[in-house]
Amino acid sequence: MTAALAVRAGSPWARFTARRLGRLLVSLWVVVTAAFLMLHLIPGDPVRAALGPTASAELVATRRAALGLDQPLWHQYLDYLRGLFTGDFGVSMSSGLPVSQVIGDRLPPTLELAVGAFVLAIVLSVPLGLLFAVLTRGGRRRPAELTFTSASVVVAAIPEFMLAVGLVWVFSVNLGWVPVAGRDGFGSYVLPVVALALGPAAILARIVRVETLAVLRADFVRTARAKRLPTSAVYLRHALPNALTATITLCGLLLGALVAGTVLVENVFAWPGLGSTIVSSILAKDYPVVQGIVLVYGVGVLLVNLVVDIALALIDPRSTIRES
Template sequence: MTIPSNAVTTAAPPEQAEPAAARAGRPRLLAGSPRLEFVLRRLRRAAISFAVVLVASFFMVQLVPGDPVRAALGPTAPLSTVNALRQQLGLDQSLWAQFTHYVTALLHGDLGTSITSQRPVSQILGERLPTTLLLAVISFLVAVVGAFPIGVATAVSARSGRRRFLDLGLSGLLGVLIAIPNFLLAVLLIATLGVGLPLFPPAGWGTPSQAVLPVLALAIGPLAYLARIVHIEMLRVLDAPYLTTARSKRLPGRLLYLRHALPNIVTAALTAGGVVLVGLVAGTVLVETVFTVPGIGSTIVSSITAKDYPLIQGIVLVYALLVLGANLVIDFAIAILDPRSTIAEA
């Protein structure tokens, strides 16, 4: 008996067909999504970085010369009182025992107690952190809002080699502003706008007028840096073939630059924005000290002077979390706006 040729089938064995069906019905997040892998990779790096900062901050603080207990109680305090406080704080134990106790307490949400004020470190940070965050966020917004119009407008004006003097002048001015340290800029602002022309209070915090000079001291350098990045990227995009084609269609300038050119510099601007945000968080230390702003930046200076180990370690960890958090936000924003970045890194 012969079997007709059209009746012959080539069905796959059940053991091979079943995995294919399982793969087809598997959720994408569990099937190796590039975005999920990108997020997990970034979170893993952030966790490792935080662990390194935790270990380094603890042991480096121990290198600060002097006795923190004696600094807190004063040189005339009885030795018995000094030894009692040292025992209470656990400073009489070995360094490894102190580190183990510190990490264990940290896992339970306890940052320790300030040696000088005898208050919980978390309470001190809770009072000072909002001021630092507000100062950094306002400065970042001022830098971003000011950088994009300056960078885009000057790039459009200097396109194709036109107004070469404008391009050179802007590059020189931005380079000077980037090179000036924020604490020196703070002193210059106090001397000019705070004392010479008393337009704004030279120190303090609490009113909008008192926030102007600290915000300017923090924002001017990052604004110049971002404006330079936007200017360079915009010049590159303006000479791209697709924009030449769009320009040949006689599109309005608003549509040409805002819809076709600006979106193509967002990734570079966000990358630079991450650097700026991290720099702003770190820059609050000196600026807050110069303007006597009651944030964690000025607090860490006083805590180092007083050799307040728990407070120093708590502030360092908070700064590390702020920096790592800012980097994660920028990375995730870039991954959402430009999915190719997640694939390229895989």
């Protein structure tokens, strides 16, 4: 039993799991601490700023006591950690509702946009990158390569909110095909999802093309061709899976960026998600809500990175991620 445990503890998967879990816990602690300190690093009195200059001193003192801001900093930090473990994120200064309830109501619409945009970006980028890699391999079709490269750079450089405004002007205001704003039916999802997905799709398509071109020059692809395998099998069974390692890594980063990118896009389309909520909370100086949403964004990005690390270790067992 002891020997088996020792072998298991020394296995690459055990070391990988221990390293990733340790890194995740440290990162979570940093995110939680940063979210807690946000309220205390704001210049002035956040309670006074939220209640306004005409609020009485008694009202300000009562609200500070209700929020626990009259306690020593270390005591507030322990209370904050205790609340997180029990699902208590505090109370909104504006509405008086629990922050956890506000986040629970607003998180699903944001996830719908982010996941929908992520799926659309993958569906567009992988076939497009593979197609142009096949068309332009070996220096062929230089005009097609130049067109693809230039178009992808331009699309990736346009901010999401500018794409959103342009899409609204064309497809909602002029053509009237989809709603201008709001979350009502399938049509209301089209423009926000497209606005979020186009930039990441352009970046991923370029990565897929570059990685596929490198794989197509590899010896195992030449061997597959020498065996007279069908062209579809060479590209889809041999080339594409080996070209997706770098793409998966970038996909994780882009998924985290998509969640953050919803902040501006949601405000363009009046989408009832976390993005529009955090902007309105900042304007209203509702700092407990801002704290909770920032914490949700940070934890979401950390979990996405963890999933990407695990996916890479499963796809490529020889990778340094698993063997380190």
